[in-house]
Amino acid sequence: MQQFPKEMFQPASVDLSEAEKISKPSLSFWKDVSIRFRKNKLAMFGLILLVLLVFMAIFGPHMTKYDYSTNDLMNTNKPPSAEHWFGTDDLGRDIFTRTWYGARISLFIGLAAALIDLFIGVLWGGIAGFRGGKTDDIMMRIADILWAVPYLLLVILLMVVLGQGLGTMILAMTITGWINMARIVRGQVLQLKSQEYVLAAQTLGASTSRIMFKHLIPNAMGPILVTLTLSIPSAIFTEAFLSYLGLGVPQPLASWGTMASEGVQALQYYPWRLFFPATFICLTIFAFNVVGDGLRDALDPRLRK
Amino acid sequence: MLRYISRRLLSILLSLFLIITATFFLMRAAPGGPFSGEKKLPPEIEKNLNEYYGLDRPWYNQYFDYLVSIAKWDFGPSFKYKGQTVNDLINDGFPVSFFLGMESLLLAVSLGILLGVIAALNHNKWQDYGAMIFAVLGISVPSFIMASLLQYVLAIKLGLFPVARWESLQHTVLPALALAATPMAFIARLTRSSMLEVLSNDYIRTAKAKGLSKGQITVKHAIRNALLPVVTYLGPLSAAVLTGSFVIEKIFGIPGLGSQFVLSISNRDYTTIMGVTVFYSILLLFSVLLVDIAYGLIDPRIKLAGGKKGE
Numbered sequence: 382m383q384q385f386p387k388e389m390f391q392p393a394s395v396d397l398s399e400a401e402k403i404s405k406p407s408l409s410f411w412k413d414v415s416i417r418f419r420k421n422k423l424a425m426f427g428l429i430l431l432v433l434l435v436f437m438a439i440f441g442p443h444m445t446k447y448d449y450s451t452n453d454l455m456n457t458n459k460p461p462s463a464e465h466w467f468g469t470d471d472l473g474r475d476i477f478t479r480t481w482y483g484a485r486i487s488l489f490i491g492l493a494a495a496l497i498d499l500f501i502g503v504l505w506g507g508i509a510g511f512r513g514g515k516t517d518d519i520m521m522r523i524a525d526i527l528w529a530v531p532y533l534l535l536v537i538l539l540m541v542v543l544g545q546g547l548g549t550m551i552l553a554m555t556i557t558g559w560i561n562m563a564r565i566v567r568g569q570v571l572q573l574k575s576q577e578y579v580l581a582a583q584t585l586g587a588s589t590s591r592i593m594f595k596h597l598i599p600n601a602m603g604p605i606l607v608t609l610t611l612s613i614p615s616a617i618f619t620e621a622f623l624s625y626l627g628l629g630v631p632q633p634l635a636s637w638g639t640m641a642s643e644g645v646q647a648l649q650y651y652p653w654r655l656f657f658p659a660t661f662i663c664l665t666i667f668a669f670n671v672v673g674d675g676l677r678d679a680l681d682p683r684l685r686k
Numbered sequence: 687m688l689r690y691i692s693r694r695l696l697s698i699l700l701s702l703f704l705i706i707t708a709t710f711f712l713m714r715a716a717p718g719g720p721f722s723g724e725k726k727l728p729p730e731i732e733k734n735l736n737e738y739y740g741l742d743r744p745w746y747n748q749y750f751d752y753l754v755s756i757a758k759w760d761f762g763p764s765f766k767y768k769g770q771t772v773n774d775l776i777n778d779g780f781p782v783s784f785f786l787g788m789e790s791l792l793l794a795v796s797l798g799i800l801l802g803v804i805a806a807l808n809h810n811k812w813q814d815y816g817a818m819i820f821a822v823l824g825i826s827v828p829s830f831i832m833a834s835l836l837q838y839v840l841a842i843k844l845g846l847f848p849v850a851r852w853e854s855l856q857h858t859v860l861p862a863l864a865l866a867a868t869p870m871a872f873i874a875r876l877t878r879s880s881m882l883e884v885l886s887n888d889y890i891r892t893a894k895a896k897g898l899s900k901g902q903i904t905v906k907h908a909i910r911n912a913l914l915p916v917v918t919y920l921g922p923l924s925a926a927v928l929t930g931s932f933v934i935e936k937i938f939g940i941p942g943l944g945s946q947f948v949l950s951i952s953n954r955d956y957t958t959i960m961g962v963t964v965f966y967s968i969l970l971l972f973s974v975l976l977v978d979i980a981y982g983l984i985d986p987r988i989k990l991a992g993g994k995k996g997e
Contacts, residue, residue, distance in 0.1 A: 531925060663831075667825075
């Protein structure tokens with residue numbers, strides 16, 4: 382065995398200041414989230430897709446010389462060509478123009494419904510969670526009872542009674558749509574309100590609404606954002622479903638739902654009339670879903686599968 | 687357990703009361719009376735009709751009568767089909783819809799679980815990606831588009847299945863598949879993620895260390911525990927199958943309650959819309975209750991006493 386004389390050993394220098402140094406740049410929570418999100422290829426793909434879709438919804442209808450509602454009975458049911466990029470429908474309307482015009486309406490319905498749900502849900506869930514006790518009991522009981530009402534049946538019923546239209550459709554969707562958001566916000570608030578910083582804010586005399594909007598809601602933003610992203614495609618889905626039942630936006634307005642349900646009827650002879658709106662419905666729903674999933678994974682890495 | 691069930695029953699009754707009240711007043715607020723068709727009816731006839739259906743009485747009487755008759759399981763006459771009651775329509779249509787619904791439920795659950803398990807066992811291999819692409823497709827394609835495409839490709843172009851109608855078991859394959867597509871995709875995703883979670887648990891490692899075969903571990907330890915979230919999905923699943931049937935039955939010309947409902951919407955047959963909505967609500971509320979009870983029975987760790995959904 383080899384011998385190690387004592388002289389070979391040296392005391393290691395311990396530099397206490399070294400241990401305090403931060404080797405990585407400090408990241409805020411949202412920066413961290415965005416880094417994780419950007420690593421997720423599928424979610425990034427979905428995000429790019431969404432940006433493209435929104436871009437086309439804004440500029441698409443102006444790229445052609447046609448109008449979304451002008452009939453051209455000399456050119457009905459034309460297949461895609463240089464004249465009409467996506468072909469024309471049974472009234473000779475240009476499908477390219479209508480598709481992007483429909484994108485505006487479908488995306489608007491999705492966004493509007495989701496934002497109204499967000500507004501009501503955050504208020505309702507926030508108050509219920511923060512107040513607790515009897516208030517919480519009563520508010521959540523009401524939400525539970527409304528939640529049991531079958532969503533699509535109620536929406537159909539409302540559409541039948543209120544009549545077709547953009548506003549009524551959004552109203553019908555949001556009448557029970559906010560409950561999901563309210564539950565999630567309530568759960569978050571219940572969890573967060575016992576944290577020390579809330580107590581600190583209370584001791585410093587902050588008002589309830591300040592605690593709510595400055596402390597609780599921002600900290601619950603992650604789950605709220607995910608729920609928001611995932612509720613947009615379900616609104617677009619509902620819109621398509623209602624259109625198929627003949628309860629969609631009235632003519633000559635075009636939404637993807639109404640275009641697809643007209644296209645379904647003409648599928649055997651003029652398949653392009655279904656192909657374009659259907660493809661974009663699917664792409665949009667797909668994109669929102671992967672972005673939502675990606676956001677959830679990025680916000681809470683423990684959940685990542 | 688009994689306390690829980692009675693509490694749930696009470697809240698179901700409350701929800702039902704709300705639904706019935708809402709349908710009643712919504713339908714009263716609907717534009718156009720039940721007899722305002724293309725032709726204007728002579729006032730005498732309209733008066734007689736109103737009397738016959740009890741529409742001339744004050745609204746609170748009508749409302750009370752409606753509550754009582756629903757409690758007696760009587761949904762009243764159809765305003766568009768003379769001589770038929772809404773009960774007749776339900777009795778005719780529901781067995782067909784029920785059969786179709788059960789078939790697609792079975793398809794969705796079995797194929798969905800199978801896909802999910804295969805994907806989880808081959809995590810990050812081509813089987814996983816294949817199954818998940820399939821699932822994403824199922825989730826992103828609206829049911830009426832899926833149904834029309836299936837009908838167009840498999841029935842009209844390839845002639846593998848009958849195009850429409852409701853005659854033999856063969857006729858049921860395509861509609862059941864179309865109806866099952868979206869829920870199947872959800873179940874596959876759910877099964878996959880819960881399988882992956884279960885497979886990373888310590889008791890799986892223990893089972894491996896004890897020398898159990900892969901098949902035994904998968905079947906006895908992993909799948910059994912991974913299926914719990916799938917059971918909770920059965921409630922929303924029945925809702926999805928039910929509302930999906932409106933569209934599917936219409937596309938495939940199936941004489942079920944779903945297509946009847948769609949027809950009554952376009953006919954503005956108010957009593958039928960009301961009756962079928964209430965009927966469907968009862969159905970859904972009780973199936974959700976059943977699922978919750980089953981969940982408590984399967985997994986003793988779940989405490990039912992709280993009685994709050996989503997917790």
